[in-house]
Amino acid sequence: xxxxxxxxxxxxxxxxxxxxxxxxxxxxxxxxFIGLLFAILRMNKNPLINKFAYCYSYVFRGTPLLVQIFIIxxxxxxxxxxxxxxxxxxxxEPYWCxxxxxxxxxxxxxxxxxxxxxxxxxxxxxxxxxxxGIPNKIIFYKIQIPIAIKQSLPAYGNExxxxxxxxxxxSTVTLMDLTGVAKYIISTTFxxxxxxxxxxxxxLFMTFIIHNAIKFLEKKxxx
Amino acid sequence: MELLAFGExxxxxxxxxxxxxxxxxxxTAMFIxxxxxxxxxxxxxSKNKFFKLIGNSYTTVIRGVPELLVIYLxxxxxxxxxxxxxSIFGYNEYIEINAFITGSFAIGIIxxxxxxxxxxxxxxxxxxxQFEASQVLGLKRFHYFFRVILPQMLxxxxxxxxxxxxxxxxxxxxxxxxxxVEIMRQSYIAAGSTRDPLxxxxxxxxxxxxxxxxxxxxxxxxxxxxxxxx
Numbered sequence: 001x002x003x004x005x006x007x008x009x010x011x012x013x014x015x016x017x018x019x020x021x022x023x024x025x026x027x028x029x030x031x032x033f034i035g036l037l038f039a040i041l042r043m044n045k046n047p048l049i050n051k052f053a054y055c056y057s058y059v060f061r062g063t064p065l066l067v068q069i070f071i072i073x074x075x076x077x078x079x080x081x082x083x084x085x086x087x088x089x090x091x092x093e094p095y096w097c098x099x100x101x102x103x104x105x106x107x108x109x110x111x112x113x114x115x116x117x118x119x120x121x122x123x124x125x126x127x128x129x130x131x132x133g134i135p136n137k138i139i140f141y142k143i144q145i146p147i148a149i150k151q152s153l154p155a156y157g158n159e160x161x162x163x164x165x166x167x168x169x170x171s172t173v174t175l176m177d178l179t180g181v182a183k184y185i186i187s188t189t190f191x192x193x194x195x196x197x198x199x200x201x202x203x204l205f206m207t208f209i210i211h212n213a214i215k216f217l218e219k220k221x222x223x
Numbered sequence: 224m225e226l227l228a229f230g231e232x233x234x235x236x237x238x239x240x241x242x243x244x245x246x247x248x249x250x251t252a253m254f255i256x257x258x259x260x261x262x263x264x265x266x267x268x269s270k271n272k273f274f275k276l277i278g279n280s281y282t283t284v285i286r287g288v289p290e291l292l293v294i295y296l297x298x299x300x301x302x303x304x305x306x307x308x309x310s311i312f313g314y315n316e317y318i319e320i321n322a323f324i325t326g327s328f329a330i331g332i333i334x335x336x337x338x339x340x341x342x343x344x345x346x347x348x349x350x351x352x353q354f355e356a357s358q359v360l361g362l363k364r365f366h367y368f369f370r371v372i373l374p375q376m377l378x379x380x381x382x383x384x385x386x387x388x389x390x391x392x393x394x395x396x397x398x399x400x401x402x403x404v405e406i407m408r409q410s411y412i413a414a415g416s417t418r419d420p421l422x423x424x425x426x427x428x429x430x431x432x433x434x435x436x437x438x439x440x441x442x443x444x445x446x447x448x449x450x451x452x453x
Contacts, residue, residue, distance in 0.1 A: 058432075059428070059432065062389075062431065062432045062435040062436070063393070063427075063428045063431045063432055063435075064393040064394070064396035064397075064407070064431060065393075066396045066397060066399070066407060067396060067407065067424055067427050067428045067431060068428075070407075070410075070411075070420070070424045070427075071420075071421065071424040071425060071428065074414065074420035074421075074424065075420045075421035075424050075425070076421065077420075078418075078419065078420060078421045079421065161286075161287070164289075165287075165288070165289040165290065166289075167289075168289030168290070168291040168292060169291060169397075171291065172291075172400065179289055179291050179292050179295075182292060182295065183295050186295055186299050187299065190299065190303075192295065192296050192299040192300035192303070193296070193300055196292060196295075196296045196300075199292060200284065200287075200288040200292060203287060203288045203289060203292070204283070204284065204287045204288060207287035208287075
């Protein structure tokens, strides 16, 4: 055990954690909107829209996240047309490519979580709202969404943890996030176990906090 | 389309072999995972606090740390660890471990943590009366486990195990960083030499989709088989 290396690498790894957290929060933020949009599309009665939303979530959940990042980072740059548009400013940055890939990926999972949450709402709640003469829009915002949030909290907590682990893939597109820096230190010092303990410890600490925060929210919103 | 031709000019045959490699790694990893699950599930369910701690720390650590980090640990640390063990037995030559073994072992440990949770959940959800009834009937431990608990457990575990299979299958894409030529690595090589990454990574995505689609079909028939009578 090389304790000196562990202590020396800790600040470097902690610095890299900042990028991991940035990636995580940005992709969760965008992912939530994408997820909500596709959950609503999934419940649409038009079979075409419905099928489209289903295919989206099927494709993103059926392929590895690594493939999705590579397609966006290496693949999209190949399209000449994209290079001439404003989008290229975003797409040439690995940071934004990673966020796009993560958001689309977590969006697909979130849409499934939200859809099942919407579907478990008892029809009685909506009927009660309707019989009180509440407009459909308000029923959706004031009844369906709050119940769905509460229902989907445990599953969404898991999704946040999965996404935290998913951000490690950003290191494959040259980003120096926690895993990227850990890999760099391992490959320069050849001391994998020490670095793994420190980096793994930081990840575990973050999962621990997320897990407890979700538990706290669950308790708060339970009735 | 000619990029996908078989033989010297295209990448069709290479991608096919890479797909078989992905399947082989996934099955090996899943199998190694089962072995870990068989060891750690009893530990997790044990009443002994120390055993319980070991079982719980395995699943917590592995499920809380990114897969890629675990793979790097095995990739960089694997041969060192094996050489250390070998040196105890007096063998001091350099040992290089095959990428297939390191990869399937790393993915196997990850998949094992998920399988352990699935088995634990399945055993815990079996009615307590079943255990008591088989004791009352004087069944031998062996019979009671294989004839009473296991069939009921499998029925509950198969839908969740199919999720574990999906996760394992998708995690194998990460072993490409160690240089094992599976779908992802092959697409990377092909994309590099043809300068057509969009096409080859899309091919990889389609191959993974086909794998998940057909394995789900297969698992669904198993599910039907084990839930007969319910």
